[in-house]
Amino acid sequence: MSPRDPSTAHNPAAEAARDRLARVRVLVVGVGGLGCPAALALAEAGVGTLGLVDGDRVDLSNLQRQILHRVTTLGMPKAASAAAALRARCPTLNLETFDGRWPAGTPAGLLTTFDVVVDGSDRAVTKLALNDACVAAGVPYIYAGAVGWDGQWMAVVPGRTACLRCLFGDRDGGGEPTCGEIGVLAPVVGLIGFQQAMEAIKLITGEGVASVNRLTTYDGLRQRFYTVRVDRNPRCPTCGGVRGQGPGTRIEGTDCRG
Numbered sequence: 001m002s003p004r005d006p007s008t009a010h011n012p013a014a015e016a017a018r019d020r021l022a023r024v025r026v027l028v029v030g031v032g033g034l035g036c037p038a039a040l041a042l043a044e045a046g047v048g049t050l051g052l053v054d055g056d057r058v059d060l061s062n063l064q065r066q067i068l069h070r071v072t073t074l075g076m077p078k079a080a081s082a083a084a085a086l087r088a089r090c091p092t093l094n095l096e097t098f099d100g101r102w103p104a105g106t107p108a109g110l111l112t113t114f115d116v117v118v119d120g121s122d123r124a125v126t127k128l129a130l131n132d133a134c135v136a137a138g139v140p141y142i143y144a145g146a147v148g149w150d151g152q153w154m155a156v157v158p159g160r161t162a163c164l165r166c167l168f169g170d171r172d173g174g175g176e177p178t179c180g181e182i183g184v185l186a187p188v189v190g191l192i193g194f195q196q197a198m199e200a201i202k203l204i205t206g207e208g209v210a211s212v213n214r215l216t217t218y219d220g221l222r223q224r225f226y227t228v229r230v231d232r233n234p235r236c237p238t239c240g241g242v243r244g245q246g247p248g249t250r251i252e253g254t255d256c257r258g
């Protein structure tokens, strides 16, 4: 579906998908092991605008799995480093960078200015807070996590599908170690980050069946994928009272049957 892909020529469905991608704004929160591959795939797929949020600077230890950063950008804010790499590959891509941690280091109301949020953060407390904020804002949210040989992901469409708290309840995730602290394999975060981009593209284009109302897990040691049904909890502290599409949801036509 990329504008560069000649296979989309004279294919109305592909051209419509390409047009929807070109008009959409996607926010990637955290451009580390998950966010780098996700942002790269979204850029190459033809997304019109990418927002990049990260409060860290590029460290040598990041380079083996955070594929947009380079030796030449060591010490640079990660959002700017990732943007430079994406701009070099996709000169027409609109990029907005936010050199701060979400939410404290970013503008208030940031989420509502985007159509989809991809979670590349590395802390459980941030993921749960981002899920809550996206549901409140009515913005589709793509969760993922990866540790060691394992990873998982799920898409959330506010008011229409289960959210992360339907799965994890009211825990706050504080005190849990980050992926980087536990250790994670570069091929695993790469695979999971690309899946997040895939889920975002499906939500945007309305093609295929998004990974909603189910958690998909990946076992790298056994090279297997599993899916776990996640029913929407009517007493969920985050989405229990949310009905229909939220005010910020501009994604239409998505198959949310899961």
Ligand SMILES: [Zn+2]
Binding pocket: 162, 163, 164, 165, 166, 167, 233, 236, 237, 238, 239, 240
């Ligand atoms: Zn929920």
